[in-house]
Amino acid sequence: MSASVLDLKNLSVRFATPEGEVAAVSELSLSVGKGECLGIVGESGSGKSQTFLAAMGLLARNGRAVGEAIFGGINLAAADENTLNRLRGNKLAMIFQDPMTSLTPHMKVGHQLTEVLVRHRNLKFPAARDRAIAMLRRVQISEPERRFEMYPHELSGGLRQRVMIAMALMCGPELIIADEPTTALDVTVQAQILDLIRRAKEELGTAVILITHDLGVVAGMADRVGVMYAGRIVELGEVHQIFNAPQHPYTKGLLACTPRLDDATASALVTIPGQPPDLQQLPTGCAYHPRCGNVMERCRAAAPPLMSTGGGGLKACFLENFGSVQAGTVVP
Amino acid sequence: MTLPLLQVRDLKVHFQVRAGGIFFANYLPLKAVDGLSFDLAAGETLGIVGESGCGKSTLGRAILQLLPATSGSVAWLGKDLTALDRAELKAHRRHMQIVFQDPLASLDPRMTAGDIIAEPLRNYETGLSSAAIKARVREMMEQVGLLPSMVNRYPHEFSGGQCQRIGIARAMILKPKLVVCDEPVSALDVSIRAQVINLLMDFQRALNISMLFISHDLSVVRHISRRVMVLYLGKVMELADRDAIYGAPRHPYTQALISAVPIPDPEKERAKPRVLVAGDLPSPLDPPSGCVFRTRCPKATNICALTVPVLESAGVGHEVACHHWRD
Numbered sequence: 001m002s003a004s005v006l007d008l009k010n011l012s013v014r015f016a017t018p019e020g021e022v023a024a025v026s027e028l029s030l031s032v033g034k035g036e037c038l039g040i041v042g043e044s045g046s047g048k049s050q051t052f053l054a055a056m057g058l059l060a061r062n063g064r065a066v067g068e069a070i071f072g073g074i075n076l077a078a079a080d081e082n083t084l085n086r087l088r089g090n091k092l093a094m095i096f097q098d099p100m101t102s103l104t105p106h107m108k109v110g111h112q113l114t115e116v117l118v119r120h121r122n123l124k125f126p127a128a129r130d131r132a133i134a135m136l137r138r139v140q141i142s143e144p145e146r147r148f149e150m151y152p153h154e155l156s157g158g159l160r161q162r163v164m165i166a167m168a169l170m171c172g173p174e175l176i177i178a179d180e181p182t183t184a185l186d187v188t189v190q191a192q193i194l195d196l197i198r199r200a201k202e203e204l205g206t207a208v209i210l211i212t213h214d215l216g217v218v219a220g221m222a223d224r225v226g227v228m229y230a231g232r233i234v235e236l237g238e239v240h241q242i243f244n245a246p247q248h249p250y251t252k253g254l255l256a257c258t259p260r261l262d263d264a265t266a267s268a269l270v271t272i273p274g275q276p277p278d279l280q281q282l283p284t285g286c287a288y289h290p291r292c293g294n295v296m297e298r299c300r301a302a303a304p305p306l307m308s309t310g311g312g313g314l315k316a317c318f319l320e321n322f323g324s325v326q327a328g329t330v331v332p
Numbered sequence: 333m334t335l336p337l338l339q340v341r342d343l344k345v346h347f348q349v350r351a352g353g354i355f356f357a358n359y360l361p362l363k364a365v366d367g368l369s370f371d372l373a374a375g376e377t378l379g380i381v382g383e384s385g386c387g388k389s390t391l392g393r394a395i396l397q398l399l400p401a402t403s404g405s406v407a408w409l410g411k412d413l414t415a416l417d418r419a420e421l422k423a424h425r426r427h428m429q430i431v432f433q434d435p436l437a438s439l440d441p442r443m444t445a446g447d448i449i450a451e452p453l454r455n456y457e458t459g460l461s462s463a464a465i466k467a468r469v470r471e472m473m474e475q476v477g478l479l480p481s482m483v484n485r486y487p488h489e490f491s492g493g494q495c496q497r498i499g500i501a502r503a504m505i506l507k508p509k510l511v512v513c514d515e516p517v518s519a520l521d522v523s524i525r526a527q528v529i530n531l532l533m534d535f536q537r538a539l540n541i542s543m544l545f546i547s548h549d550l551s552v553v554r555h556i557s558r559r560v561m562v563l564y565l566g567k568v569m570e571l572a573d574r575d576a577i578y579g580a581p582r583h584p585y586t587q588a589l590i591s592a593v594p595i596p597d598p599e600k601e602r603a604k605p606r607v608l609v610a611g612d613l614p615s616p617l618d619p620p621s622g623c624v625f626r627t628r629c630p631k632a633t634n635i636c637a638l639t640v641p642v643l644e645s646a647g648v649g650h651e652v653a654c655h656h657w658r659d
Contacts (some may be wrong), residue, residue, distance in 0.1 A: 043521035043522060043523060044521055142611075156612040156613070157612075158612045159612065186383035186384055186548065186613070187383065187548065187550070187589060187592045187593055188383065188588055188589065188592045188608075188609045188628075189383075189612060190592065190594075191591075191592035191606070191608055191609075192608055192609075194594075195606070195608060213521065213522060214594065215522070215596035216551075216593065216594025216595050216596045216601065217594050218596075219594060219595065219596045219597055219598045219601040219602075220594050220595075220598070220601035220602060239598045240598050240599070243596065243597060243598050244598075253523065254522055254523065255596060257522060257523055257525070257526035258522060258526075258551075258596055259526070259529065259549075259551040259552050259554070259555040260551055260595060260596060260597075261550055261551045261554060261578070261590065261593045261595055262595050262597070262600060263554070263555070264554075264575065264578070264579075268530050268533065269526040269529055269530055269555070270526065271523070271526040271527045271530060272523040272526070272527075273527075275491055275493055275494075275521075275523070275524060276521065276523070291523075
């Protein structure tokens, strides 16, 4: 095992709302190794984004993080703004889903790109400009000198996301957190952007946390995968294991209900009954139990802790006989 | 030979878009749909795929006469809908319904679920007593998997998946012959998406509905469609049976699209050859000359810039618009 870049220990995220406190993430622990790509999969409301926004110190005002997120010996969850600002954009970078709202609309692309170098590397603007243009070329933006002078609205969605990636890579970060980086893009552009992220990981040795709802994206990119449900990791393991031999009924259900391009049959899709839970009214015990085909008495009583699957992975499920795990139900 | 339910011929929908000009506005034509022709048989599902800006939603709306066509015809059982007046059109409308992408935005926030589902009945089956309407709404809610006790709730009290079920109930209550589904599952979570796809397929089979299934998701389209039409910048690139499109695509754009879709299987996904299409979609206000795909096409040659490729037959029911599909 290589040393880890980011260690989350019992990280919880809570939001104060008029209806009371909502736990978006509950006592989550995981670590990301150097140069590793960790895929985080889950549906909306599973807490996959909030976990890592908390680690970046970017929670909304009514949000509160408890626990530890250790990066380079510093607990990000408890760090002050100055400490965070020294790390963010420098050792730690983030790529968001919507490149239009995450770029500043009234600043030229060039200024946004050079800002991190001027701030973190004390470069003068001309030197920073050369580095930025080289980086734009590296992320395969044609005519980088011309794009450098443009405003975000003058670029297409794919180009904006390339600019975001260039910005994330400017200071050679140890970790990039990519939150649904291709969800807003067309499929041909998505392939280009994933290729760029893959190359950044391979050529620069950057660790990547890839947050997505798309199992196909994770299958092609991740070394390990964490599956989240209702604010908890329900399964964590090596990518082949997750896809070929899932150990949690939810993982198995997600895989089975995804229509696949390589599947020529038109039979009814397997479905997971019901819908993801309301975080304000979480079921007792295991949050997945009302939708689970293998529910047992003890699942209603207590939430299963993360335990070893025996194959190197972790799962939060009491079921012991994995072969009989039901994927879900087929609606006739 | 039986008449197809729907015959679309050389359909064009062009918008005038203001592009600069300070004192005198300068308008440019945006050819959202540019000369599409196809037939749709009764009980058939035609998948319409393409990336954003390819005109797939405009096509769906133009067929239902929600947008005026610039030219061309949309024949419904042999009768041209574009030539009908409002009253005549209304009589046909009951057979054509639409399911929208955004489940919450497509429901009136001030109407209850029951009123929304009952509205088509009140419009078209005016003789029904209110007890009969209630019974039909109840029955419909059960069919789409909603509890009839939720009949008096408002859209914001439902989840996205439930809102989409209301939208489907509204579309299906008149037992339509044609349903246009415009990205009906794109806004839904993975586990809900499968439920809604199954629901649509069940209705399609039970009522023998013809469906236009518009989506950018090629995996979903493969699952649900019998035939598939691939659009790019308002033009048909390829039109064929599902298995031909996915098994032996002829057009370079179809090939690139299919290769770009990630497969949820690490072995297959990592082993597959990667055909990366260069660049972005060109501006639809200034489309390339000749073949609209040529600026991103790996096979493009001189002829592609000079001549617009016409749809030619590449097998039974298989049409492709490319100068180089035989290569």
